[in-house]
Amino acid sequence: SFPGLAGSTYANQYIIGQPTNIVRLYQLLGVNPQTGQYQFTDFNGDGKITTPEDRQVIEDISVKYFGGWTNTLQYKNWDLSFLFQFVKKKARNYIGIMTMPGTMNNQPVQVLDVWSPENPNGTFMPYSTVNTSSHNLLRSSTAAYTDASFIRLKNVQLGYRIPLKSGPFKDVKIYFQGQNLFTWTKFFGVDPESSSLGFLPPLRTYSFGIQFNL
Structure with missing residues (x-):
């Protein structure tokens, strides 16, 4: 009341x-x-x-539901991991x-x-x-x-592990990683997650790295 x-x-x-x-x-x-x-x-x-x-x-305009899906796939020396985010809602366009x-x-x-x-x-x-x-x-x-519902590929990483037979490290992993690569939405605006002109959408970034494992 x-x-x-x-x-x-x-x-x-x-x-x-x-x-x-x-x-x-x-x-x-x-x-x-x-x-x-x-x-x-x-x-x-x-x-x-x-x-x-x-x-x-x-x-x-409340969020009806939200969630994510993450998984890691491995094949021999290869591995692939990813994270999808999904949100169901309406918002100001x-x-x-x-x-x-x-x-x-x-x-x-x-x-x-x-x-x-x-x-x-x-x-x-x-x-x-x-x-x-x-x-x-x-x-x-x-x-x-x-x-303003959307599905977003938040993170994906592809890596290859190289075994080392000598030295202090067991193996070395070479990987490529991307963040915020794709967004599927029908929303008319800058970004369905923030739905405002005062915010930039999440940056799409790419990175390459080498990881040494003991």
Whole structure:
């Protein structure tokens, strides 16, 4: 329970009986062909898109499940080890944090998918010099939160062991190692794990080494 929730500053954030990690969103219907503006569901029918009255779509952005798979394979003097990471979740995508096109910021190529009579399924409304609230509403709509599930090859190492018949070492291992080599995801953003513009995705690194074993 949350006594006085409706009159508090948390009224737009929490709902009784729902997880605390939710967001309340406008429901995007697409681009209105008459106005060229984004169109949203007017849940209370007052002819305006307002909050909290029209932010009625509830999205839980908690991680549903996560895990990993690691294994080591050996054949004669060869060995191969790897680690896969997987996460099932939804998160705020690039639409939710993007700046308005035309404001001297880098933009992804997807912003070229603009609605027009020839492209009726275009994602973004036509760009113009007219200042409207549509872009801000879009950033708080169902378009801004999508599947951020991913599978990532976190680590892989391939090694070859050479036995030594003399000297202080039993053998020497030559290996190649890579980290964050591949990520499989449909997420529209910099990285599905952090899902924010304030973080770089994990660096892809390669290394080569020699290990002497006593």
